[in-house]
Amino acid sequence: MQLGQRTKDGATAESRIQELAALVKLLRRCLNQLMARTRTFIDNGIKFEKEAGQQVESVQLASESATKALEAELANAKRETAQAAAAHKSAAASWQGELDYHKGEASRIRRELERIESERDRAREEARRAEQARQELEGNVKGLKKETGQQLRELQMNRGEAMRALQDAREAAERREQLLQEDLQKMQVRAEYAESRIVVADSELSSLRKALQEQEGKLRETEAKLTTLRDEHNQLKLDFKAQLGVHAEVVAESSRILSDYEDLQERCSQMVTDLEDRQTQLAGTAQQLQAAQQGQQADHARWEGRxxxxxxxxxLLAEREAGLQEEKAQLKAALGxxxxxxxxxxxxxxxxxxxxHHLQHESVMRRLGCACLAPWRTEERLQCCSCKKLVKAAVVVGATTMMDVLKGTEARLISEAERLTSSLEASQRSLAAEQESKAAICQEAAIKAARLAHLEGEMEALQGVMGVGDQSEMVSQLVTRVAKLETAVAEAELTRRQLHNQLVEIRGNIRVFCRIRPAASSVVSCLPDGVSVRLEAEGVKDSSFTFDHVFDQQSSQADVFQQVSELVQSALDGYKVCLFSYGQTGAGKTHTMQGTRAAAGQGIIPRAVGKILECVAKLQEQGWQYELQASFIEVYNETLRDLLADTKGRDAGRITDQNAIKHGAAGGHTIVVGAVREPVESAEGAAGLVKRAAAARAVEATAMNAVSSRSHSVFMLYITGKHEATGACVHGALNLVDLAGSERLNRSEASGQRQKEACSINKSLSSLGDVFQALSAKTPHVPYRNSKLTHLLQPCLGGDGKTLMFVNINPEAASANETLCSLRFAAKVNACETGARGGAKRHTSQAAELPSSSSAGASAGSTAQANRRQSLSGAPLGPGIKRKAPLPPAPMPQRSLKPRIG
Ligand SMILES: Nc1ncnc2c1ncn2[C@@H]1O[C@H](COP(=O)(O)OP(=O)(O)OP(=O)(O)O)[C@@H](O)[C@H]1O
Known part of the structure; x- marks a missing residue:
């Protein structure tokens, strides 16, 4: 655009410039204002920032204090949560109690409902009968009216003659009619009463239904709680499993410690043996030496004496010799x-x-020359000479005699001197020999003393090597360690028992297992949950039942035993355990209990004995000593028979004493007086007993089973265990019962004796049912004594023990009715809680109170047979032996829970 040129709106360039300059001015003003505002804003921002910083600091302080408060609150909350958890737990326990109560209530109401329904049915039936009677009476009345009309007509025909009779008959008929009317009214009143009762029953029914609905509502609520509890229960189970793991670890640790302990023991015993050997050697040598020294001293004394x-x-000899010499000298002098x-x-x-001679010569000379010279002188001389001669001769004789005496004395003395000399020489020789032997003994003693010194040195060296200065200390340490290890092992065993018992407790004291025998066709099916069965058959209401476990047709004997083995274990731990098989004849009861001879087909009895013997062997390693004894009793027609009795014949083993069943005081063993108790030492021995009993059992053919058992058989195993170190004792019992078949008379075609047997069997089975009914209803009186069977099993059924029932069923369609009855019975048992406070009880006692096993069963009788029988005092004790007093039971859960399955 050029200067002076105008735009469309009439503005020129100059005006535009002016406008723009005014605009620039305005903008500048605005900018200045903006700048001033910005500055204000910045100042304000700085101020705000400062304030915010202060506020942040204060907030931080506040938040810190709040955090602290929150933390405190959190701790409180945690505490409260813990309290709430504890409260929740106790509430869960109380809910469980409530649940149990409601369950009980519900089952009671159901029973009541059933009762009322049955009463209503009865009342209806009665009303129907009353109605029938009324109709009959009306018919009668009609008939009578007709009759009366007929008679009236006849009487009208003969009116004149029969007016009076007619009048009478009429009156009688009227009276009869009146009576009938009265009867009719009564019947109507009864019918009305029945109707009113029906109405009352209906109203009761509706109120009960309402109550039931309420209860069901509560049940649902409690079931919801139960679900929570189940979760907790599962958690507990997991914990329990973890505990089991810990237990296994403890067991492993204890076995490791045990093996260490055994090694140590072995080493210790080895060292002790060595030491003992050495000591024995030393003692022997010392003894030898002592004996030698003593011998030497004795010899020395003897030789000194000698x-x-x-x-x-x-x-003496010297004296004697001197005397003799003197005598000799005297004699010599005398001899001289x-x-x-x-x-x-x-x-x-x-x-x-x-x-x-001279005189003779002289005489001769005189005779010759002077023959006559003084002969008398010669004669005198001669006489004198002869006298002299005689004297001389006497002197000569005396001298000769003396000479002889002297010679004899000399010879005697010489011989005596010779003897004494030789004796002296002999004595001197023997003295020299003795001196030689003394020298030899002294030499030997010196050798032995040197050997002793050597051995002593060796022993000292050995003691030095072994550090025997601390030997007693080491031994005491080892003993302490051994004691500790033994205590640890005992504690581990106790824990195991407690855990095991808790496990069994959790599963319930009375449990019911159902077993279906194999069959070509089946109307019974197992539901997938493994605990329920359904019966679908023609003429039988389709129904399903739930038990603790169901064994289908394919289940083996081993599968069955696996499920019951823990109960068998309980018997070993000191509980009274009872397993029995119930069911119609031919359903497999005997098969379950006894089984076949083949290893795979063996039933519960042989397997249980085998397991117990196995456990006993293991427990022996931990210091337990067990004694097992078995009885086999049959209940036949309400009479007891001892199946192990040695006697033969029709009444073999029959126990006639009506009071033969005894229960030991304070939960002791049940025994049957007069029944044999055989020791059980091996599985083979037990199998032999079972075989003996099976042969003795009354087996008769019926139309339903070729080898049907007509009696109940009870295998009773008495278990007594004692721990040497701790002195603890356990007294358990295992009763394995094969019940007779629960048959229906018409189906088994029984008659005569068979019918009597069947009646007896059914009676005792219904007594069993009554006992369960009474236990379930917690009535103060339980009719145990109504049958021998229930009386025999009383301690196990009453809640003190643990009971398991097998309901054996035949799944064929032909047996559907019996199967239904068996399942119903089993369901009742399954609903039963024994209600024993504290659950089943262990039976333990102190060692001092343990009945001597050798005297167990040794009653007054002296024969071996008598010794094997149980004593009449009611316990397997010999006279003078105290009955055991049970210790307080091992800690148990306060309530025995029976979980509802399905
Ligand atoms: N689970 C099973 N497996 C194989 N065979 C079985 C089974 N259960 C039962 N049996 C067989 O069925 C037959 C009858 O069983 P068992 O004698 O055990 O019946 P029971 O209930 O004891 O009868 P009863 O009451 O008349 O004595 C037997 O030949 C047995 O071998």
């Missing part, structure tokens, strides 16, 4: 004298002889 006596002998005398005598003799 030496002394020899010395005394020697002295005697010789001198002899010489003198000889000289005198010689002189006398010479003189004699």
């Amino acid at each position: 030496y002394n006596s020899l010395q005394a002998d020697r002295n 004298n005697a010789l001198e005398q002899k010489a003198e005598v000889e000289e005198a003799l010689h002189r006398a002889l010479h003189e004699q």
